[in-house]
Amino acid sequence: MxxxxxLLPCCMLLAFGxxxxxxxxxxxxxxxxxxxxxxESDIRFYTCSMHPNIQQPSPATCxxxxxxxxxxxxxxxxxxxxxxxxxxxxxxxxxxxxxxxxERKHVETELRMVGRVTYDETRLSHVTARVSGRLERxxxxxxxxxxxxxxxxxxxxxxxxxxAQEELLTxxxxxxxxxxxxxxxxxxxxxxxxxxxRDKLLLWGLNEDQLSSILERGSAxxxxxxxxxxxxxxxxxxAIEGMYVQTGSKIYTIxxxxxxxxxxxxxxxxxPWLHYGQSVRFTSEAFPGxxxxxxxxxxxxxxxxxxxxxxxxxxxxxxxxxxxxxxFVRAVVRSRIAKGGQVMDPGLAGKWISPMxxxxxxxxxxxCDICGMDLVSAQSLGYAEATQDTAPLVxxxxxxxxxxxxxxxxxxxxNGIYEGRDITLGPRAGDHYLVERGLKEGDRVVxxxxxxxxxxxxxxxxxxxxxxxxxxxxxxxxxKSSDAFLKHLEAVTQAYLPLQHALSHDAFDGLEALxxxxxxxxxxxxxxxxxxxxxxxxxxxxxSMHQAARSLxxxxxxxxxxxxxxxxxxxxxxETLVRWGSSSSSNLYLLHCPMAFKGQGADWIQAHExxxxxxxxxxxxxxxxxxxxxxxxDATSQESVTHEP
Numbered sequence: 001m002x003x004x005x006x007l008l009p010c011c012m013l014l015a016f017g018x019x020x021x022x023x024x025x026x027x028x029x030x031x032x033x034x035x036x037x038x039x040e041s042d043i044r045f046y047t048c049s050m051h052p053n054i055q056q057p058s059p060a061t062c063x064x065x066x067x068x069x070x071x072x073x074x075x076x077x078x079x080x081x082x083x084x085x086x087x088x089x090x091x092x093x094x095x096x097x098x099x100x101x102x103e104r105k106h107v108e109t110e111l112r113m114v115g116r117v118t119y120d121e122t123r124l125s126h127v128t129a130r131v132s133g134r135l136e137r138x139x140x141x142x143x144x145x146x147x148x149x150x151x152x153x154x155x156x157x158x159x160x161x162x163x164a165q166e167e168l169l170t171x172x173x174x175x176x177x178x179x180x181x182x183x184x185x186x187x188x189x190x191x192x193x194x195x196x197x198r199d200k201l202l203l204w205g206l207n208e209d210q211l212s213s214i215l216e217r218g219s220a221x222x223x224x225x226x227x228x229x230x231x232x233x234x235x236x237x238x239a240i241e242g243m244y245v246q247t248g249s250k251i252y253t254i255x256x257x258x259x260x261x262x263x264x265x266x267x268x269x270x271x272p273w274l275h276y277g278q279s280v281r282f283t284s285e286a287f288p289g290x291x292x293x294x295x296x297x298x299x300x301x302x303x304x305x306x307x308x309x310x311x312x313x314x315x316x317x318x319x320x321x322x323x324x325x326x327x328f329v330r331a332v333v334r335s336r337i338a339k340g341g342q343v344m345d346p347g348l349a350g351k352w353i354s355p356m357x358x359x360x361x362x363x364x365x366x367x368c369d370i371c372g373m374d375l376v377s378a379q380s381l382g383y384a385e386a387t388q389d390t391a392p393l394v395x396x397x398x399x400x401x402x403x404x405x406x407x408x409x410x411x412x413x414x415n416g417i418y419e420g421r422d423i424t425l426g427p428r429a430g431d432h433y434l435v436e437r438g439l440k441e442g443d444r445v446v447x448x449x450x451x452x453x454x455x456x457x458x459x460x461x462x463x464x465x466x467x468x469x470x471x472x473x474x475x476x477x478x479x480k481s482s483d484a485f486l487k488h489l490e491a492v493t494q495a496y497l498p499l500q501h502a503l504s505h506d507a508f509d510g511l512e513a514l515x516x517x518x519x520x521x522x523x524x525x526x527x528x529x530x531x532x533x534x535x536x537x538x539x540x541x542x543x544s545m546h547q548a549a550r551s552l553x554x555x556x557x558x559x560x561x562x563x564x565x566x567x568x569x570x571x572x573x574x575e576t577l578v579r580w581g582s583s584s585s586s587n588l589y590l591l592h593c594p595m596a597f598k599g600q601g602a603d604w605i606q607a608h609e610x611x612x613x614x615x616x617x618x619x620x621x622x623x624x625x626x627x628x629x630x631x632x633x634d635a636t637s638q639e640s641v642t643h644e645p
Contacts, residue, residue: 043071051625055415064611065595065623083420083463084413085456092416097449099412100399102439104391106344109273109430111333113312115264117323120315123256125230129245130204133158136223138241140252143234147254150207151228154239154251158224161204165220168197172215232256235325257325260318262294264331265309272427273335274299275343275382277358280314282329287322292329295358315359337429338390348378394432399445400425401454401465407433408465410453412444418453420463421628424478436478437578440629479579481528486583488525489576492545493584493605495521496573499552500604503566503614504621508559515553518569522546528580537579544572563615567602574605574630582631593624603627 046069048054048062060069087095137155140147147153171194178187201211205226214220236253239245262282266274274296282292294316303310314331316323323329336344352375354360354368366375400407400423407425410418423438439445446453458464495518502511522545528538548569555561574590582588586607596602596615604614611624 045072046070047072063622064625065613066620067623083457085418085453085460085462087416087418087453087456089416092449095449095452097418097453098447099444100396100447102393102395102435102441102443102445104393104441106336106338106391107394107429107432107434108334108336109428111266111270111273111335113264113266113270113331113333115262115314115329115331117316117325117327117329118261118263119235119255119257119325120259120261123232123259125232125254125256126250127153127226127228127252127254129156129247129249129251131156131158131160132246133161133244135239135241135243135245135251138237138239138251140234140237141241143237145234147228147232147234149228149231152225153228154226156224156226157222161201161206161224162220162222164197164201164204165214168194168201168211168214169218169220171197228254230254230256255325257321258318260316260323260325261297262314262316262329262331264312264314265304265307266299266312267309268303269427271299271310273337273343273429274312274333276355277348277353277361277378277381277383278333278335278343278345279347281332281334282316284323284327284329286324286327290322292316292323296333297358315357317359335429337392337434339392342390343383344390345378345383348383351378352376353378353381392426393435393439393441394429395435395439395445396447397428397431397433398447399450400433401450403465406465406468408454409439410446410450412446418446420454420457422468437630438628440632478581479529479531479534481534481580482526483583484526485528485580488521489580490583492518492521492525492573493577493582493588496569496605497607499566500570500606500614501612503563504612504617506559506617508556508562511562512553512556515549515556519546519549519553522549538576541572541576544568545576548572559617564597566604566614567597570602570604574603577605577630584631585633587629587633588631590627590630591624592627595620595623605630 045055045057046059047056048065048067048069051062051064054062054064054069055072056069059071061067062069087097133156135154136157139152139154171190174190175187175194178190198211202208206224207227210224232254233256234252235255238250238252245251262280264280276296276299278296280294280296282294283290284292294314296312297315298313300311338344348361350363352362352365354371354373355376356373357368357370360368360370360375362375367373368375395409399409401409402425407423408420409423410420413419421438424436426434426436428434454465458467461467495514499511499514499518502508502514522542525542528534548565551565552562552569555565577588584607589606589609590603591606591611592601592603593613593615594601602615606612609626611622611626613621613623616623
């Protein structure tokens with residue numbers, strides 16, 4: 001309750017200080033009007049009305065736009081933009097503002113889950129009656145008994161087995177009775193009959209030693225002992241002594257407990273960081289302080305609608321037989337995140353994994369030792385190469401203010417100026433969020449005090465977390481599109497950039513040809529998707545770009561009209577790039593000139609950050625600012641990565 005009452009006056013004080021800085025005291029305003037020749041001793045610094053972060057001790061021109069700097073006097077704050085606020089040093093201290101640098105690095109996240117141990121279904125065996133008869137004796141008469149391969153299990157009386165033994169002895173006698181004078185056909189037929197009788201008994205569960213004993217003795221047995229085909233623990237007994245069984249009747253269930261499964265449930269938000277073959281650590285209350293390790297072998301492709309979780313299975317070696325089926329365990333998965341949501345695992349760099357048995361890992365391509373399937377590369381399973389510079393762009397989790405689908409951060413522009421910006425976030429990874437767009441490496445975002453800054457901006461009726469600005473590109477959804485669409489969009493972008501260069505350099509001679517080339521590239525664009533919403537949005541944007549390109553072509557000899565047509569073209573293309581992305585090999589930036597068209601402002605796109613204003617050309621060539629990064633090429637991302645040990 002005390003915190004709540006403290007926050008309200010703090011925000012009011014910040015808003016009052018910001019408003020006072022923006023408006024300035026009335027006495028100073030009257031003084032400026034009545035006395036134009038006021039002494040210069042009260043001038044604090046000189047700043048640019050378009051770039052208030054520029055502050056110089058003496059008169060000069062703005063290094064960004066070339067405009068003359070204006071004086072800022074005592075008691076007067078610098079001019080700020082629509083989504084900006086200026087805080088004095090005292091206000092920053094009250095708000096306890098702290099900032100962090102936007103950077104590229106491999107962040108780690110730790111996922112915790114609970115689950116239970118269960119049988120490995122691939123190592124469960126059923127001992128069944130292969131022939132009808134009566135169970136005279138069960139040598140394993142209770143569950144939990146460990147058996148080895150070849151241990152006796154049951155003694156069975158079966159008339160069918162007795163008949164099959166007689167058949168074996170008869171065919172053996174026939175083979176022996178045929179002398180050298182018998183035809184080859186008769187000898188071959190007799191041998192085939194003998195082999196068939198022998199194979200029948202083997203299929204009915206007798207072993208080689210039992211067959212040899214029958215043949216040596218020359219007489220059939222009315223009781224036959226059946227032996228265990230596998231090693232394991234009898235986990236279920238389905239028959240009792242004296243029971244008559246039919247072919248296929250289940251007698252025992254034997255489980256090999258040297259390998260177990262652990263069934264876990266993962267939340268939707270954790271799925272990006274879970275991959276096949278990933279290492280998982282477990283602890284059990286039965287063995288405190290001891291850690292067990294397994295590999296993810298299966299992630300269910302279907303979500304459980306009731307629990308909103310996805311079932312996951314882990315293969316676990318249990319060579320010491322410590323873990324028991326139905327034990328509860330606590331699992332931990334540590335993931336090192338790379339660009340694009342990939343997981344980095346140095347132990348899997350350049351490795352090849354079995355697609356059915358993740359414990360089979362080899363240095364070279366080959367086949368699985370268990371199932372014989374071809375191994376696949378770790379990279380194909382979603383792992384990034386440990387040697388690649390694939391660090392994602394991240395910000396601290398405390399930086400964004402999230403409401404619904406929007407995420408707002410406040411950037412430190414220097415000299416007490418903070419600017420709100422809508423960004424698109426990726427998944428959360430531990431104490432960080434991955435940034436998909438809206439920020440670039442090197443920006444500084446507010447990580448503490450951002451809610452107080454937002455509250456002060458709300459009081460000033462400026463766009464804020466709860467009052468979004470209209471037409472914010474970063475807030476648009478990112479849609480998936482076909483490779484063909486992205487390829488044609490790259491052609492449109494490459495046709496647009498020469499137009500921007502020509503207008504910024506006042507080169508109007510070849511403008512008509514450039515506009516025609518752009519018109520042709522736009523006309524060749526396919527639809528991005530079959531989704532009705534996407535098709536409708538694209539048709540509207542394509543029509544806007546068509547009209548703008550046509551106007552540019554028709555007014556190529558008139559600089560003013562050409563620049564007027566260039567503005568809606570830039571707006572439509574930038575929205576297209578934000579909605580569907582880009583496959584460009586170069587960076588693409590969205591820039592803004594606040595003075596264009598009598599202060600209405602206008603945007604444009606460039607492939608570099610050095611400002612080349614197409615709306616003023618040589619008159620104010622460097623006027624403007626980088627608004628956001630529309631697309632960052634893979635090459636640039638890798639070059640900017642800080643290499644980690």
